[in-house]
Amino acid sequence: MKLVFLNFCEVHVKTSFDGKPLQTGVSIEQQLGQKLLGERLITAKQLTEALDRQKIKGGRLGDNIIDLGFMSAELLNSFFHKEPEALRTIEDTGLDASFLVDLVMKHILFMGEFRLADLSERIKLPVWIVDPLIENLQREKFVEVKGASEYARFTYKFAITGIGQKRAADLLEICRYVGPAPVPLDLYIKMVTAQTIKNISILPETITKAFSHLVINDKILKNLGPAMTSGRAMFMYGPPGNGKTSIAETIGKALPQTVYIPYTIYVGGEIISLFDPVNHIPANPTSVETENGDDGQDKRWLLIKRPVIMAGGELTLKTLDLEFNPISKFYIAPLQMKANNGLFIIDDFGRQQIEPKKLLNRWIVPLERRIDFMTLHTGMKFEVPFDQLVVFCTNLAPKDLVDEAFLRRIRYKINIDHPSEREYEAIFKRVCEVNGIEFDSNVFDYLMDNFYKKLDIKPSACQPRDIVDQIIDNARYYRRPPKLTNEGIADAWENYFVEL
Secondary structure (H helix, E strand, O other): OOOOOOOOOOOEEEEOOOOOEEEEOOOHHHHHHHHHHHOOOOOHHHHHHHHHHHHHHOOOHHHHHHHOOOOOHHHHHHHOOOOOOOOOOHHHHOOOHHHHHHHHHHHHHOOOOEOHHHHHHHHOOOHHHHHHHHHHHHHOOOEEEEEEOOOOHHHEEEEEOHHHHHHHHHHHHHOOOOOOOOEEHHHHHHHHHHOOHHHOOOOHHHHHHHOOOOOOOHHHHHHHHHHHHHOOOEEEEOOOOOOHHHHHHHHHHHOOOEEEEEOEEEEOOEEEEOOOOOOOOEOOOOOOOOOOOOOOOOOOEEEEEOOEEEEOOOOOHHHHOOEEOOOOOOEEOOHHHHOOOEEEEEOOOOOOOOOHHHHHHHHHHHHHHOEEEEEOOOOOEEEEEOOEEEEEEEOOOHHHOOOHHHHHHOOEEEEOOOOOHHHHHHHHHHHHHHOOOOOOHHHHHHHHHHHHHOOOOOOOOOHHHHHHHHHHHHHHHOOOOOOOOHHHHHHHHHHHOOOO
């Protein structure tokens, strides 16, 4: 486990939209330390001792706490992998009953006849919370009972009334969101803090296995391991076509564990949609049912694999801010919020529609303090965690993109250069094997001697795949099995390369 803790200095407190104290200027690391103290897992004295030991011996604060005997490794691990707490009352949701009643009204407008269990599944709240909401609507004559198979209330069939339909239509004019009940911002921040990317632990053998499908030299692997476990940003640069994007994607697949994310977040009376079915992959855990038929978890949270978000040339400053839809009247979370507790890849950095310096200026504070600032159209500004492993990939010269101040905030700079002849041959062999083509060392020597060396061209890691693809295309057209030949190599080279 990894836990980094900064000084508890200059913590400013202001009042949030719901009247509760809201701390600002507090980094993810500080929030973790505060939570350890808040949960009474360690004392302030023990924390001070662990910090003093960390200054002398280094390492992670969590390891120092364990070495001092203040916490066991099992207890610290369970602290970082808590499931959402079960909901027993409306107050446990962190939402006002009036808000939930309005959300229920919009749901049942489209449901026709329904049972409590049907509504529970849609709104992601347990039946014992949904039931009093329906009772409230019955008293207001917005909902009526249409029938039942038994005397038990859970068998009742309900339907919205005429005046209920009018009320629901009015609510849709205010906000057209109809989905799972949201999670309050403070609960979201606590969950992101507990699942922080800075606490992942990856063994060297895990890294080696994850990258086994790529031909990659040991020096790069040696640098990638510490970079991944640090949770800090990475800057991968080098000539095009040598695997920067493939390496970044493999980092995402190698990230351990799963994380919880809410479908939506509730902030200042507004709803922010966070769950993205394209980028958030459910982990599909085996649900353990309790005696009352419910698994006991807060179903507003979804267990997913650590997210991997990739943005290329389409990235703009607008995509890094909340997107308000004036028709549906709720927000879509920006990319970096969707990437929290996971990986955010900025591919082809420097080729976006915005200048690199503008993008970097937008992220100087988040990269340094691991918090970001969002603004609602009402003018309310609030903090959200910026907890992700950011990987910048570029084939442009770093000196042409960034200045020293930014590079200082990027702890790991990894150069992905052209492969050596030996590495290039290994890549070529692997591509042939995948495509069912017999590798011929004599034809490979012909390729290297008569083209790369003769024309003084450095090989790139993507070229074996592209050359073999051309050979396969040619064989398919002439209806013959693909085979490595000098003639086929020459034809592929002529089609593939142009003079620049």
